[in-house]
Amino acid sequence: MIDQAQLSGILRALCPMHVIVNATGHITCVGPTLAKLRPDQTFLGTRFLETFEMTRPRMVSCMADLLALKQARVKLRFRDAPETALKGVLISLPGGAGAVVGLSFGISILDAVRDYQLTEADFAATDLAIELLYLVEAKTAAMEASRSLNLRLQGAKIAAEEQAFTDTLTGVKNRRALDHILSRLAGRKTPFSLMHLDLDLFKAVNDTYGHAAGDQVLQTAARIMVEQTRSEDTVARIGGDEFVLLFEGDRDAAKLAGIADRLIRRIEAPICFEGQECAVSASIGIARADSGTQSDPLSILHHADLALYCAKRAGRGRHRFFTPDMLSPQTPQTPQAKFG
Amino acid sequence: MHGLINRAIQSFVCLTYGRDRWEKVMQCADLGFEEFEAMLVYDDQCSERVLRCLCRELDRDLSEILEDLGTFLVSHPDLEPLRRLLRFGGGGYLEFLHSLDDLPDRTRLAVSDLHLPKLELREFATGHFNLSCAADLPGFGHVMMGVLRAMADDYGALAFLEMQKSADQKEVIRIALLDSAFAEGRGFDLGARAE
Structure with missing residues (x-):
């Protein structure tokens, strides 16, 4: 049988955070690492349960309860700050001579190394604390690298989406973007207005001066539309020489008519391409979704389409507002026919 | 090759020689991109082309560049987390x-798809070691030379290192540990996690 001095010598190396408690519940020995946690405190001779609060099992209130455990997993914490939580095992010594409690930090290890300036030498050779700390730091570094990759991918995704919603020739929104915005408007009771704009005589420019001239006309017309609208309005090119302008919010008819006329006037100004003057005009159909009524954006777009058709028929270079009679059967059912 | 390795080469070139030199290297390598992502895996050929172009751009031998890379990994302040991870290896240089x-x-524990060549340390006399690096990543031995040199400084140890080639083409580093407490070294506080 070994004596207590020998036992504690072995325990110091095997379990540097052990406590030996005698039959009366007083501490007779503490391991070197545990002692390091309270450098100013003399453990020896103090009551175990006055230094530590048992958190599991909870019903332990006196030494007799403790010794009755025989062998049990325990959780406890220091009664004074920092109230570091410890976990371990308690084994009663034979003949009611007291108990040995072997402790470790468990999950509180991260705080403990910071609070107590622990080093590798403070842990038992079998303790996985160092590996755990290593893993936490390694995973944090790897996570950081992953996070920065995610951020960059997120930025690339936004840029790609932006591109996917942009008409590459003119820089205004494209058909997809318009559909997206219209579907967002569907089911809402917010008022909005649509202008369907079609360039007049565009085909002639293309045929006479070539596609490069046509492209320049489209770019110029698009720029005029952007200039004549507010930044929260939408300008989209939805086909060859077809544009849709979307105005969210309540705009009265006079204001819209004013915008339409200014657009036509500015688009009619000759556009220079390699010394040639390209003359085009524009026809515009306007339809409004009133506030308070839930309107289907696609049918409003259809109304704008019908109004455009009427504007074209009335002799180009003008705008028309949608009126319900445009829906009547005598109106030809081919409003999307191209006029060029 | 894992992005972390490629990214390490990129950081080394950018922080040591400047961003413009790196851009030249990447133009020469002609991979279609300029930045490696740390968490993606690239074809081995990418790294080989970058290193070939790097040798040409810097007009230096690959072995020298790789050794400098190893030193950089341990000693540059931007890579402090890596130095700390290496210091978890032990309380002293030995x-x-x-x-x-x-x-x-340990590396795989942190990043499961980052495979480093097997390393084997043999002590053939007190304080005299051979570290052999498996041949699956040529040049890795030179990087380790730089790492071991810088770590010796970090621990404050005095060591003499020399590169050799074994009969089976393994890169072998001869290490003579002359004094493990030669200088003060840099501190390592377990609880001070690198930012």
Whole structure:
């Protein structure tokens, strides 16, 4: 049988955070690492349960309860700050001579190394604390690298989406973007207005001066539309020489008519391409979704389409507002026919 | 090759020689991109082309560049987390050397798809070691030379290192540990996690 001095010598190396408690519940020995946690405190001779609060099992209130455990997993914490939580095992010594409690930090290890300036030498050779700390730091570094990759991918995704919603020739929104915005408007009771704009005589420019001239006309017309609208309005090119302008919010008819006329006037100004003057005009159909009524954006777009058709028929270079009679059967059912 | 390795080469070139030199290297390598992502895996050929172009751009031998890369990984302040991870290997340089056998496993614990060549430390006389690097990543031995040199400084140890080639083409580093407490070294506080 070994004596207590020998036992504690072995325990110091095997379990540097052990406590030996005698039959009366007083501490007779503490391991070197545990002692390091309270450098100013003399453990020896103090009551175990006055230094530590048992958190599991909870019903332990006196030494007799403790010794009755025989062998049990325990959780406890220091009664004074920092109230570091410890976990371990308690084994009663034979003949009611007291108990040995072997402790470790468990999950509180991260705080403990910071609070107590622990080093590798403070842990038992079998303790996985160092590996755990290593893993936490390694995973944090790897996570950081992953996070920065995610951020960059997120930025690339936004840029790609932006591109996917942009008409590459003119820089205004494209058909997809318009559909997206219209579907967002569907089911809402917010008022909005649509202008369907079609360039007049565009085909002639293309045929006479070539596609490069046509492209320049489209770019110029698009720029005029952007200039004549507010930044929260939408300008989209939805086909060859077809544009849709979307105005969210309540705009009265006079204001819209004013915008339409200014657009036509500015688009009619000759556009220079390699010394040639390209003359085009524009026809515009306007339809409004009133506030308070839930309107289907696609049918409003259809109304704008019908109004455009009427504007074209009335002799180009003008705008028309949608009126319900445009829906009547005598109106030809081919409003999307191209006029060029 | 894992993005972390490519990214390490990129950081080394950018922080040591400047961003414009790196851009020249990447133009020469003609991979279609300029930045490596740390968490993606690239074809081995990408790294080989970058290193070939790097040798040409810097007009230096690959072995020298790789050794400098190893030193950079340990000593540059931007890579402090990596230095800390290496210091977890042991309290002193001797223990650190003995922990090198575990380095590939430790690395995989952190990043599961980052495979480093197997390392094997043999002590053939007191204080005299051979570290052999498996041949699956040529040049890795030179990087380890730089790492071991810088870590010796970090621990404050005095060591003499020399590169050799074994009969089976393994890169072997001869290490003579002359004094493990030669200088003060840099501190390592377990609780001070690198930002």
